[in-house]
Amino acid sequence: MPNRQLYDRIEKLTKQTLLQLHELEQISLELQKVIEENHNLIMENHHLKDRLDAMNSSTHISNQVVEKKERSQSVINLENIYNQGFHICNLYYGKRRENDENCMFCTEILFGEH
Ligand SMILES: [Zn+2]
Numbered sequence: 289m290p291n292r293q294l295y296d297r298i299e300k301l302t303k304q305t306l307l308q309l310h311e312l313e314q315i316s317l318e319l320q321k322v323i324e325e326n327h328n329l330i331m332e333n334h335h336l337k338d339r340l341d342a343m344n345s346s347t348h349i350s351n352q353v354v355e356k357k358e359r360s361q362s363v364i365n366l367e368n369i370y371n372q373g374f375h376i377c378n379l380y381y382g383k384r385r386e387n388d389e390n391c392m393f394c395t396e397i398l399f400g401e402h
Pocket of ligand 1: 375
């Protein structure tokens with residue numbers, strides 16, 4: 289191979305190598321960005337999980353309060369009987385409510401303060 293051709297080949301290879309080096313730098317920068325983004329997302333995710341946990345535990349507490357306020361099963365059973373059209377009050381217990389009309393004694397048992 290003549291010297292001239294060898295020189296041209298070296299020059300061509302040098303250009304290509306420089307181009308590849310430049311490309312490598314670009315990719316390296318992109319990778320750095322992706323790693324940074326990934327880190328930020330991990331932190332954000334962690335932060336959101338913490339907030340979700342905090343919300344869940346406060347929801348859990350308010351659920352417990354609601355459960356305490358919920359009426360007992362026996363009252364619910366009485367309500368079912370009442371809704372089927374029967375008295376549950378002491379006065380008329382077990383008797384049919386005429387035309388499903390409301391009875392204030394029954395409703396007092398169901399909805400009054402206990
Ligand atoms: Zn009644």
